[in-house]
Amino acid sequence: MNVPDPIEDASTADMSTEDLTQDCRDTRRLADDAERWLGDEANAGVVGREREDLVRYVRKAGHRADRLARAAQRPMCAGVFGPSQAGKSYLVEVLARPEGGALRARFDGHAAIDFLAEINPIGEKESTGLVTRFSAAAQPGTPPGLPVRLRVLSEADIVKVLCNTFLHDGDTTKESPPTAEEIAALLTNLKPAVRAGAARLTEAEIDDLQDYLRDQARGTRYLDALARYWDGARALAGGLDLNERARLFAPLWGGHAAFTGLYRQLAEALERLGHPEEIFAPLEALVPREGSILDVATLAGLGASASSDTLTVRAAGGSAVSLPRATVAAITAELRIEIADAPRAFLGEADLLDFPGARSRQKVDLGHFLTAQPDALKETFLRGKVAYLFDRYVAEQELTAMMLCVRPSNQEVVTLPDLVERWIALTHGATPEARAQLPNLLFLVLTWFDSHFVDKAGDAGQDASLRFRNRIEASLTGFFGKAHAWPREWTPGTPFRNAYWFRNPNYPAESVIRYEGRREVAFLPEKQGRIAELRAGFSALPEAAAHFQDPGRAFDEALRLNDGGVSYLVENLARVCRPALKAQQIASRLDALRAEMRERLARFHVALDIETRLAERREAAGQVFDALDPVVAAGSLGSLLRALLVDPAALTDVLHGTEVAPQEAHQSAALPPTAPRVVRPGSIARPGAPAARPQPVAPVLDRERTMARAALGAWIDHLNRTVEAEGFGRRFTVPLTAMEIVVGELITLARRADVEGTIAADLRTLATVERSEQSTAKLALIAATRLNRLAGGLGFNLVPPAGERPSIEEGEGVRIAFAPRPISYDARAITQAPATFAHAYATDWFHGFYRVAEDNAKSASGVTIDLEQNARIGAILSGLQPRVA
Template structure:
């Protein structure tokens, strides 16, 4: 499909079709896994991956309906206002708006002194509220956003206890007893995948203890819990800190009080007072949070009956406030493009003298806002003015901007080379590099990537610099560039579904196509031949870690004998199944019969873990970067390794090596565990090294 045939409506239909297709695939997996043992082995992980793809398809569907937006991010509030005025100001260089029949100047009456807000501010010519009593439109966070905020607000200390497998399982089992028969509005399983991914980006090492046992169950369970039980479910994510659990519960109930609305209309008093001067409202740095405010939830563009919120609740739940521009902007382009001002990382603590109980939550909220808009694909370009204000923030800000670059402009340099950088550092007279001797922008830039690829830079020190910036934006924020990027993501989503997740489960005819097999082998060999220097690292990654196998052995040892023969798909990260190659020419139809006193259970769990470990390697970005092989090629390699392992009866080899009657009590013996793990790694290592040809 050429770029000239692309349209917003067509892309929206295609993403919606992908959503439906994934729904059909999820149904097929559940209906087929009981009759297809090898599918059952991978079904739980496949379900999670399909839900992740469905979450992305839905976010991209929503992105096609959103206006184009130019984002401004950083600590230099004066610098951001300087740029926004240069692009969008009307008569006399003023950012004027008309709300409730009153004309206001944003920079002198609503937010004088360039105060850092605790929410985003959108300047737009697209929308205007007709309600004079409630003229201010505020977009709201949702429950998934609240969970991300609480996770970011949690700061583990030396006394933090990482829950073990037994504690996680007991926690989940208690909550399963509270599962409702029908989904409870507020959280979908696809949004749970987004929350999981967010925590991996935040700190994969800190939260890795939740991957195996917590997330696979929580993804399925959360949509069927009420708010109070959902808060208990999520409490493990923030170390069971009571204050954070209480805060999540309170704000989630407040969203429910608003009927789950995505936006609301507020009175003018949240911005200015009766004298049309800055109010003790949502822009104030020390507001009187006990003020009660009447607001009108919006549904499908229609406002409903007023409900009452406190100013603190409104400020916390507000994702953005919209400022409709009164006059045409200087640059005609911005008649159709919104400008979004995002506060800098940690901005909530800059303007206050002390720290109250709510300040850490606002700080976490501000840290989450760029991720929220990135996941929603709202900012087509992002201008940065003083990225970080402290050395300690460099890594966090770098990760945030790196995530934006990968989502909005491409996950690797090859994709990003199709367009100029969309992440742009703009040097203004108000930049910290101009006003102070110490700054951290270069450190953030090094974390994000290389100049010219991941980011660019512009000077906007005077009128000529501002005009060059405007010319660059006019050329690079065209609608077709945005549509082309959405089309790239559509194609990648299709490839992920067809080639990686679902393609291996479908085969025309009774046997595999030899020509296709030959093409696959040639593709893999050609890619690996040029990277002989990193084959050792790749071979090492093909084997599971010794610690993980020890964990599996220990968990089996701690289970009662009768529990080992039950299907643990609800608690394990991947389903237990009978290992059989659905498409092998010589299928192994033997069903493993597990015995409580031999190593069959361990062999079964080792193979299951190893297969899914191989499936996860293409998602290991550092590994892909190290070996220098494209992700689709690594996916092909993993598929062929898994298929070969079944044809060479890897399951039987593990049983022969690990099985055999054991004296009572030896299963728990530490030395026996070491021997079993070593034997398992030997079997897997021989296969990886020789592919069965010994």
């Protein structure tokens, strides 16, 4: 594999874990500073309608920086992942054990235990519902009698698991979404229950939960009904007790009583333990393996009111707590196994993670299923937990390298390509150019290699390469490649080229190998020719050359007796299992986060020199054009801009029930409390009255202005969430920083053109012909039309336009951007060559955006600048400048 040496070329090679962790913490501090600056009333006029959205953003940015700091302090991990029953178990066991020896686990106060013989659940079925970490690194001692170390889910994790279950195992078309009135009533009823100092869930955790649900709920409109839920949830969650929190979160899983009861059961267990990250359990949690918390069958006790099968567990420094075995299994995210004997060399640098197999999801009527099926709660919770665990480990940057196991035949887990794509985007980059900066840490392991040596009826005389072409298509190009581009182009101009064959020598390949007992000793003489024929067919296959580093060697290594290809896989794995690579991944994500924060906040810092402001915004516009050039070339600019349009239906939900805001306190103070007096015409004054003088007009926040303000806020929220969504980045492959620039300029344009006032005027016009409370959908359509014209026409199609249309020199002439097309009345206007409308529009949009960026920069001239506040935001931006490696 032609990649740069990961240590020599890594920009973070010499960076210590402490330095990287400190950079993450500094970024968190800057996010806190930004939140305070945004919340300062002195900056209310500068920030405008964006304040609420920006506060949420910097709060989430701080949360992400905390995650990266924790990830920097944890060891590098190589994980084994794939669909259920794909052959992962043997691969994990053979990677973790010493060469030629058994995999034994060490527990404080006990002799080493054979993992396969005494701990690993028996059977061919999918056996685990948690992540198992195999580590050669020694950890501090465990409490006496409690040698089993377990990482547990948090309360927010439990909510996410139940939401994942509801969205992916339930048929949301058969659910009745809560109405706006029901949500309002719930939030109102919970307000009196809030207690100061009872904080359990932070606002950042609620923000994170909202983002997770938005991502998981793509393609379903059930959660649209919760548009007005989240602000209330943020305000309430931190001050409610467990039962009230259960009421608060119940709408997220459809209000199903079984899920609400399970949430109470698991959250109460965490509460009794003190909400730790790690707990300790007795060896009886694992041995005997019948009833082990590793075995998914243990979850069958979930939801029971009482159980005699309990385990005594405790957190570090906490008291012992007796919990049902099923509850301990449910709240456990990870079991840590310390390897007793010296393992393979690469495990000296990394831990090995064994993920439970990805499962196909089936849409059922949960209302019926949860009552009709005895094991329904166990099955639905298990599927949601298995799916969420992979999401969590990816989000926490735990999975540095991945061995993706894929079996032959058609793939059933339709969500697998998106899961893998998300991991690739977060660890390597979303584009071929970004992935070129790192060695390939995705190992595609094609299991059950020996199945291709079984000749079936009709195979005689068939092209020897056909079975391998079909396998590569079924397992890679036709499965992952249909959904995403990385199999065809991992780096610029080069396909993904890190595939391996693998077989399990414990499963006899008697069609080609001779055995003595269970040991492979030689290939059958009569099969030697057929093996050579198949090898030649595979090696000559263009797909093999494209996706395997050395097709001939990959074939030979998988046939190595009593090995099955594991030595070859370990050889290549050892080359990239280096802690510096994890540091490089984390540093890359940290740099991206800091760049996002800088772009979101930079608009509020005013360079006192207008030429400097213009130069900065022109440079930003250039970054946008560089990022959008491939989009234009692919004919996708219209689709990208369409994605920025706000749905009138979504605005309808926002505007529905909007109340008239109360008059500002200063308004009543400015106006005398006496009854208004009739103004006399002409110069006829009342006797003894002083000469008339104009009275200050206080701004009136009427219903229409309130609704226009709500619509503008919803539009801003929609723009930011759209470009931040992973699906948007995957679809258009545009860097988030470039889209942040686009969104920022559009928001500034909306303020400069007073779109809020224009919408309010439109709504007043409508109110003269019909009652506004009876026409919320029409109000939303009017607001959406005004707002959406900003993305497509950049304000030049407004009446009056937001600025002078730029001139475009094209060919031998000059035309005006966004000029109305001439009306053609007959066929004489049809030319021989079709008009390039898409190219002309993209040209107009680029020129228009450049003009908007300039006009936005110029509009800052003449405004009053608070030098102290400007210096504060300037210091934050200075702290967010690119780090020095």
